Amino acid sequence: MAEQRKAVALISGGLDSMLAAKAMLEQGIRVEGINFFTGFCVEGHTHAIRRQDAAKPKRNNALWVAEQLGIKLHIVDVIEEYKDVVLNPKHGYGANLNPCLDCKIFMVHKALEWIDAHGFDFIITGEVVGQRPMSQRKDTMPVVARESGAEDRLVRPLCAQNLPATLPEREGWIDRERMYGFSGRSRKPQMALAKQYGFTEWAQPAGGCCFLTDEQYAHKLADFWQGRGERRYELDDIMLLKVGRHLRPRPHFKMIIGREEGENNFLEGYRKQFVHLRALSLEGPLALIDGHVDDSDLELAARLVCRFGKGRDAERVQVVITDLHGETRVMDVAPLSADDVPQAWYL
Amino acid sequence: MSEHELDARNLLCPLPVIRTQDAVKKLQPGDRLHVHCTDPGALHDIPTWCRINGHGVGDIVQQGREIVITVQVVAGED
Numbered sequence: 229m230a231e232q233r234k235a236v237a238l239i240s241g242g243l244d245s246m247l248a249a250k251a252m253l254e255q256g257i258r259v260e261g262i263n264f265f266t267g268f269c270v271e272g273h274t275h276a277i278r279r280q281d282a283a284k285p286k287r288n289n290a291l292w293v294a295e296q297l298g299i300k301l302h303i304v305d306v307i308e309e310y311k312d313v314v315l316n317p318k319h320g321y322g323a324n325l326n327p328c329l330d331c332k333i334f335m336v337h338k339a340l341e342w343i344d345a346h347g348f349d350f351i352i353t354g355e356v357v358g359q360r361p362m363s364q365r366k367d368t369m370p371v372v373a374r375e376s377g378a379e380d381r382l383v384r385p386l387c388a389q390n391l392p393a394t395l396p397e398r399e400g401w402i403d404r405e406r407m408y409g410f411s412g413r414s415r416k417p418q419m420a421l422a423k424q425y426g427f428t429e430w431a432q433p434a435g436g437c438c439f440l441t442d443e444q445y446a447h448k449l450a451d452f453w454q455g456r457g458e459r460r461y462e463l464d465d466i467m468l469l470k471v472g473r474h475l476r477p478r479p480h481f482k483m484i485i486g487r488e489e490g491e492n493n494f495l496e497g498y499r500k501q502f503v504h505l506r507a508l509s510l511e512g513p514l515a516l517i518d519g520h521v522d523d524s525d526l527e528l529a530a531r532l533v534c535r536f537g538k539g540r541d542a543e544r545v546q547v548v549i550t551d552l553h554g555e556t557r558v559m560d561v562a563p564l565s566a567d568d569v570p571q572a573w574y575l
Numbered sequence: 576m577s578e579h580e581l582d583a584r585n586l587l588c589p590l591p592v593i594r595t596q597d598a599v600k601k602l603q604p605g606d607r608l609h610v611h612c613t614d615p616g617a618l619h620d621i622p623t624w625c626r627i628n629g630h631g632v633g634d635i636v637q638q639g640r641e642i643v644i645t646v647q648v649v650a651g652e653d
Binding site: 263265269287288290291292294295298299300301302303304305467493497 | 588620623626627
């Protein structure tokens with residue numbers, strides 16, 4: 229009896245990687261999934277934080293896909309290693325701060341390390357030629373195979389018939405004729421294949437699965453680097469960019485202001501790391517200050533935070549300010565009017 | 576069999592799952608891991624992770640914002 233071959237599938241939680249893994253399961257390959265957590269993954273964080281989204285289903289789509297397929301899933305924390313991909317992408321950025329080609333190379337390389345460590349034979353991805361402008365083009369897909377080191381141990385079942393034969397095909401572990409020749413941006417072939425496999429539900433992440441492709445998020449990240457005077461980040465920094473209103477009233481400080489109770493609760497967890505303020509006499513949001521501030525900055529920040537609370541139309545509001553040592557003081561201020569808050573302050 | 580605690584409070588999905596996965600790797604079959612979290616996504620994700628990896632799910636207790644999920648370690652992790 230022939231040895232059962234083993235493959236690891238990069239599972240994003242979307243339809244394509246689900247179909248690619250399924251296509252290999254159908255050929256008798258033992259498939260396990262792998263999912264990399266970079267810190268920039270969308271995965272419903274905002275929904276998890278915001279109270280108004282409490283009724284929306286919260287699930288990790290990669291785990292959900294693995295359960296539908298009946299395969300194991302290994303979620304790997306690559307936060308530290310991924311920083312170099314974001315900060316120094318050899319192939320540059322896409323439309324925003326998305327280093328898509330370097331990201332794909334990185335992930336396939338990590339999968340290669342994993343299969344070598346666990347005695348697996350090859351790697352599966354859900355890539356489709358021509359589907360994405362940076363990482364899934366006819367000229368860049370060989371770059372992923374080459375620069376990741378995976379070479380011909382990288383199988384893309386959805387478009388395999390458009391690509392040179394891989395090692396598993398040449399060795400007869402898998403049948404090229406039972407893979408596919410999808411290309412381009414149309415989703416119709418994937419929908420038809422999903423129907424054929426009996427899948428009736430799959431995740432359709434709006435705007436992709438990575439915050440770095442989001443224009444507003446990328447703007448906030450670029451501002452963060454400029455404000456700190458250096459291009460580096462920690463996980464907490466990039467998580468905070470997903471939460472609240474971000475305003476920069478002065479070049480040397482910005483404010484993160486909760487938009488509702490869930491966000492205020494989340495920001496509470498960070499308050500000891502920041503000077504923070506909240507209206508005392510009338511209900512209002514929690515605001516964190518990122519930067520070094522003097523008394524005039526604090527007065528401006530206090531007036532600004534009132535703008536987003538119930539005291540916005542009051543003549544005066546008392547705001548409690550807590551410094552980094554936990555010392556508090558109360559400031560009595562006039563809330564800024566809408567006209568006093570230039571659009572340019574919003575990040 | 577021994578009892579273990581994991582503090583995954585204030586972490587957002589999938590970090591509570593990753594911390595659970597890493598903690599379970601160090602445990603023995605029969606051990607129980609009580610995972611403390613605040614992300615409501617953990618209510619779905621940790622039991623799903625347990626099912627697909629062959630572990631059991633014990634009590635799930637929710638008190639205010641905090642959720643405690645008990646993982647019953649069944650198989651040795653690869």
